Amino acid sequence: SAVISQKPSRDICQRGTSLTIQCQVDSQVTMMFWYRQQPGQSLTLIATANQGSEATYESGFVIDKFPISRPNLTFSTLTVSNMSPEDSSIYLCSPTSGETQYFGPGTRLLVL
């Protein structure tokens, strides 16, 4: 199975600042999904990122707030911009390829 790492694993940030979360996979994957899990809630898809194309955002999420990069098939970043306390969540990347899907360990973000 693939090894997925996310950095940082957790962070405490001030409102108005931005944080970039990195997701690294030890093998090439076709698609990269980014999910958010707000406290006590289920997972909600933020966007889908494929290499070489713009990320596709779900309803309620916009590129200006959550810009995503996918420079190659093993790496992706999600930035949470102009943060507010409502952005306090766990952010998970989900590398997916064919019949195989993984979830990263998550980045736990607290915005004060």
Place this chain on the structure above:
Amino acid sequence: AQSVTQPDIHITVSEGASLELRCNYSYGATPYLFWYVQSPGQGLQLLLKYFSGDTLVQGIKGFEAEFKRSQSSFNLRKPSVHWSDAAEYFCAASFSGGYNKLIFGAGTRLAVHP
């Protein structure tokens, strides 16, 4: 709209008792269905999945799930629960085929009494 419903927010069972967690999906065609477990402070782990074929699927850790098209359900079962099964369980569906974007249910938190 596409949705996944887990009617039970919390369930408490005694160790050794049987367990059934409910999951219903809403859509015209049969989605691909998954059950995940999330232990406190841990990541998501796939328990089992259903794409097609035999409607009773076996997973890891002694779990199984049965797909019932007539009820739009995919309930998770375990005949004898262990204390280590205490966790949050999520049912999820892919309405776009295969491992595509997933819609998650709200989750069921399982507590196990000794």
